[in-house]
Amino acid sequence: MSDTEPKSFDPTKVKFIHPPNTLKAKVGSGGIPESLIRKAQQVMECFESDFRPEARRLVDSLDEALKKAQAALRSEKDIDKEELVFPVMQLKANGGMFKYELISDVADICLQFMEGVEDYNQDTFEVIQIHKSTINTILNNNLRGSGGPEGYALVQELHAACMRYFKRHGL
DSSP: OOTTSOOOOOGGGOOOOOOOOHHHHHHOSOOOOHHHHHHHHHHHHHOOOOOHHHHHHHHHHHHHHHHHHHHHHHTTOOOOHHHHHHHHHHHHHHHGGGTOHHHHHHHHHHHHHHHHOSSOOHHHHHHHHHHHHHHHHHHHTTOOTTOHHHHHHHHHHHHHHHHHHHHHTTO
């Protein structure tokens, strides 16, 4: 038999290798019982925690970042956009979890606005300030949930304010 001739396949000489599944060995092969999932869901739904102190801390952090950014703009230094974005992102992420969906919605609009602005100016800070004031009002009045039709109208008006900014500044 020459090297150029095809070799015949012999299935008896095939060796199957089964590598160990270390992840499966660590966690097991069963699922989570449905009763535990239902119990966990009930605990989450009944869990009451006051989000307002943390939300106020985040609003204060945003206020500090706004002051620093405005000072940087006046002195023609670089603005730390991450310092502005972080508290808004946290408000967006945590609002809904603590049944303050309206805060999440307002923070989401603010976050999208901040991400859409290239060069910050005084008008930029005024739009962010409006969002911050709105979140403060929601917290001061303990407005949980989506705010209903009034909350929807508020969110639409904040979005419209952002669009007017972009139109005015040619973005």
